[in-house]
Amino acid sequence: MKTTFISRFFLNCLWYLIIVLALYFLYSPLNDNPKNKVNSSVQFVYQQF
Amino acid sequence: MKKIILIYFVPLFIVFSCLFLFSSKINSIFFYSKVNLTIDSSFKYLENFRNTPFYEDQFLTNNDSSETIFILGSSELTGNLEAHPFNFISRYFKTKIKGIGHAGNQCFSIYSQLLANENLLKNAPIIIVLSPGWFSESANGTSSSIFLEFNSSRFLNKIFQNDSIPQFKKYEAKRISSLYNEFSNPDLSIRMFFLENQSSKNILSKFFYFPIIEISKVLNTFNLELTDTKNKKTYIIERKSIVAESVKINWDSIFNISKQEQLNNCTNNKWYIDNEYYSKYTNGKTKMIDIVKGKNNQELKDFKMLLSLLKTKEVNASFIILPLNPYCYINSDELTPLINSLQNDILKNDFSCMNFWNTDTAKYDKGILKDIMHLSNYGWYKVDEFIIKKYKLLK
Numbered sequence: 001m002k003t004t005f006i007s008r009f010f011l012n013c014l015w016y017l018i019i020v021l022a023l024y025f026l027y028s029p030l031n032d033n034p035k036n037k038v039n040s041s042v043q044f045v046y047q048q049f
Numbered sequence: 050m051k052k053i054i055l056i057y058f059v060p061l062f063i064v065f066s067c068l069f070l071f072s073s074k075i076n077s078i079f080f081y082s083k084v085n086l087t088i089d090s091s092f093k094y095l096e097n098f099r100n101t102p103f104y105e106d107q108f109l110t111n112n113d114s115s116e117t118i119f120i121l122g123s124s125e126l127t128g129n130l131e132a133h134p135f136n137f138i139s140r141y142f143k144t145k146i147k148g149i150g151h152a153g154n155q156c157f158s159i160y161s162q163l164l165a166n167e168n169l170l171k172n173a174p175i176i177i178v179l180s181p182g183w184f185s186e187s188a189n190g191t192s193s194s195i196f197l198e199f200n201s202s203r204f205l206n207k208i209f210q211n212d213s214i215p216q217f218k219k220y221e222a223k224r225i226s227s228l229y230n231e232f233s234n235p236d237l238s239i240r241m242f243f244l245e246n247q248s249s250k251n252i253l254s255k256f257f258y259f260p261i262i263e264i265s266k267v268l269n270t271f272n273l274e275l276t277d278t279k280n281k282k283t284y285i286i287e288r289k290s291i292v293a294e295s296v297k298i299n300w301d302s303i304f305n306i307s308k309q310e311q312l313n314n315c316t317n318n319k320w321y322i323d324n325e326y327y328s329k330y331t332n333g334k335t336k337m338i339d340i341v342k343g344k345n346n347q348e349l350k351d352f353k354m355l356l357s358l359l360k361t362k363e364v365n366a367s368f369i370i371l372p373l374n375p376y377c378y379i380n381s382d383e384l385t386p387l388i389n390s391l392q393n394d395i396l397k398n399d400f401s402c403m404n405f406w407n408t409d410t411a412k413y414d415k416g417i418l419k420d421i422m423h424l425s426n427y428g429w430y431k432v433d434e435f436i437i438k439k440y441k442l443l444k
Binding site: 005008009012013016017020021024025028029030031 | 052057060061064065068075079080272
């Protein structure tokens with residue numbers, strides 16, 4: 001039971017880390033690759049208007 | 050409940066904390082490795098600013114020991130000829146010349162680059178090379194891709210945040226709006242100019258666009274803080290006086306030798322252009338130049354605004370008007386009134402002008418061009434002589 005709890009905890013940490021890094025990479029304003037359609041997080045917010 | 054918090058929320062908190070704490074490390078892994086450009090701090094010529102703040106910050110500045118003259122133009126600056134002013138003059142004089150531009154860098158692109166650095170313009174020695182092709186084949190003005198190549202969002206933000214130049218800012222907004230449909234995924238700075246132009250159309254538009262513009266401004270400020278591209282250089286630099294030097298230059302000998310060298314390269318044609326260019330691109334086929342009159346000539350409007358900016362900011366500017374090969378362009382005399390009007394406008398604003406324009410094959414200075422529109426070494430030496438006289442580099 002305890003092992004499952006600890007493994008779930010670390011597994012979630014890993015999943016969240018992957019997701020957060022992927023989103024950060026895609027939407028960071030520093031990602032100015034011309035192929036990146038979103039271009040920056042601020043623009044992403046702006047484009048929602 | 051406690052279990053849910055421990056399994057789901059604590060990992061989330063840890064991940065966000067790590068992202069916040071190690072953001073600079075993460076940025077360096079994700080984004081900065083590609084920005085591995087070798088920066089040449091003593092550059093003589095740049096095709097464009099390479100989207101690098103370092104080169105943008107060097108624009109219109111001088112170095113510790115001497116003044117720097119900037120020569121701005123288009124394709125004629127490429128090719129790294131021995132006689133290019135940034136090679137020839139920089140070699141023999143303390144006053145350095147730096148060239149910026151490549152094909153397509155026309156009046157509006159230059160206007161926008163200068164406007165972004167308007168705090169550096171007073172008395173700045175700037176030479177602008179005007180190509181007749183800008184006012185005929187490319188009379189639609191600077192293309193959107195070239196505009197973006199030379200005018201980063203950093204430059205555009207500097208213009209947008211500057212309220213001391215309303216009439217020039219308005220023209221910038223108008224021209225960016227005219228190019229707006231060509232931009233794919235325009236960034237905030239471009240959008241703001243577009244919105245500003247839309248809002249200036251009437252009171253209703255002003256009312257409608259006001260909140261959108263204000264939100265854009267807030268987002269843009271946020272963006273600038275995130276990307277750390279805020280304009281840090283808003284000071285007015287002190288221009289150095291150009292010191293005249295004693296350099297012996299035998300112009301007659303330079304002209305004779307370089308002219309002969311050029312003529313030696315033109316053995317397969319009577320247009321006095323390089324053999325390789327002649328056989329590869331023209332092969333005796335003459336051309337007709339497009340004549341774009343008055344109202345439809347966007348480049349002419351951009352040129353007039355550029356002149357107005359230079360005059361208002363008291364720039365120590367001069368112009369070079371390039372020729373076209375009269376053997377190739379058989380109707381080039383139809384462009385003469387427009388070229389004359391350019392020259393008149395330049396002189397009316399008290400700027401110097403070296404005009405190479407000539408449509409008469411009998412009076413054509415053979416060997417001045419290496420192809421149908423670009424100066425040879427001989428032609429550039431003539432420009433060097435003009436620059437040295439104009440900016441009093443020689444004692």
